[in-house]
Amino acid sequence: MENLQVPSEVQPETKCMYCWILKPASDMTLEHAIPQSLGGAQAPQRYKVRAACRKCNSSLGLHVDASFEKSWLPTTALGEAARHLSKTNDKVVPPLVCTGIIHLDIPGLLETEVCEWWIGSQAEHVILIRPVDEERYWYMGGNPIALKQVSANARAYYFFNESADPNRSLLEFKESFKRRKVKKISGTKIDGISPADYGFSAPDEADSAAIEWIWNNVFSGGNIEGAVPFNSEFDIRFMCKLALAIAYCEFGEKYLETVYAKLLHAGLWHRGEGEAPDIPGARPFNAPVDETLKKFTCDLGAVSLLIMPAGEYLQLTLNIHQKHTWTIAIAAKSELTAEEFGRFTDGKLLMLFGPTHSSYEIDFPDYLSRRLHPKGGK
Ligand SMILES: [Zn+2]
Known part of the structure; x- marks a missing residue:
């Protein structure tokens, strides 16, 4: 009965969504596609996956997530969001x-x-x-x-x-x-x-x-x-990592085979040497920002993620407390099925409130309607 024991070399392997190296399942760790400092613990279950290897989980957490979150704009915006929530919530x-x-x-x-x-x-x-x-x-x-x-x-x-x-x-x-x-x-x-x-x-x-x-x-x-610490290099690396993780959670492992995923992968691992890859939709810090988009895609006190079509891509907008936005394309329309792309035709919005441990998801048109015609006429 020796064939009952599975030799270690044929253990099922999983592709890490960040480094793309095949690793044994035992080396995979639970990854929050949206970092916990942005309220990712409150995100829907589909955004929590065992698809990041131990090495990526700890080194990208430090060199990409922390470098983004601890630079000036995200830090001050997250601080202001928490202060806003503390006005109505003692906890x-x-x-x-x-x-x-x-x-x-x-x-x-x-x-x-x-x-x-x-x-x-x-x-x-x-x-x-x-x-x-x-x-x-x-x-x-x-x-x-x-x-x-x-x-x-x-x-x-x-x-x-x-x-x-x-x-x-x-x-x-x-x-x-x-x-x-x-x-x-x-x-x-x-x-x-x-x-x-x-x-x-x-x-x-x-x-x-x-x-x-x-x-x-x-x-x-x-x-x-x-x-003031300001490191826009990490905005791009961080947004590439976020886009890769969100798209992986939405479209599964096969998404990693797309040409667009390869571009995000190159952006995530670009460490300053040579020309940076040109990522569609990724806006440099000094580009003009649409103030309406900033105001009408996020609740005060929240971190929001909006996915909606933009030309030939699905575009992700990250917004903190209506204060700052970052955008990036997460997938090319031509590389998704009609069903996959269709799920986001109207735009899907996820609102996260880390400090109050709450969240909600809503179709973008419903959200706009709620914001433009608030009940009670506030
Ligand atoms: Zn990895």
Whole structure:
């Protein structure tokens, strides 16, 4: 009965939707076609597939997803979306938003350290000092993998805004920094609040000197030199990855055989050397944006994905909080069946609300009708 045992070399193999290498099923991991930071956990089940290999899942998560999400435009738009939702939902704790790197001569600052300025929804400020740990790219708050692995000597100095609600403000701070190995020190005394309850440590001598320096130099109204991280290269790589994953989930593994999928694959793996592939529908950052499209394809507080025909392609528009949009073609009409293309003739819209764990799908004409003729005449 030796044929009952299946030799390892004939185990069924699956093609990873990103690297296209055939790998054993045991090497496949669950992939959210829409990253969780954009609300992908709330997406319909068809957008959660075991079709990404372990290697792609972790390396693209860091080099493509994180590089997109942690650059300035998506970060600020996601922060504003969460703040919008927190106005009507107490359970939503909006994150502090990093506004970039600032150049400060804080006493004791090492050459290998960098300062970031974070701002909360009630005008609280945090100066984060952390080691420079990124080899190629800037990550808001540091490289997410290095942060988990090393106990970095990072410290976050929190400065309360007197007109803010202290408990709310401290909760936002605690939530924003809870997954970071960082020493938290309050630069402000807040009446009736025990700093230890919010994870603050007592300042040592160096911390006290740094806090005093920040009060005298940062909050004194002088000019601060800084830099906003902006890396449009990752917009394209990220959109190629998103388009590939969404189309794979909609049209199945055979989609990877199309000429158009090969173009997206080339765009995903293009790492700066040589000419970048020309992706239809992918809009460079400085191209004009249709303001109507921006306003009427997304709810405030949401991340939306609209798929609709545009010429010879199916076009995907990603919209965050009506604030920024990114577009890319996901498939060529000529490479889809009439049924596959037909599903999107009117446009399909998916609305995701990560912070409130909710979502809905709607045909685009119904959505427009709802927005143009709201019930109750609001
Ligand atoms: Zn792979």
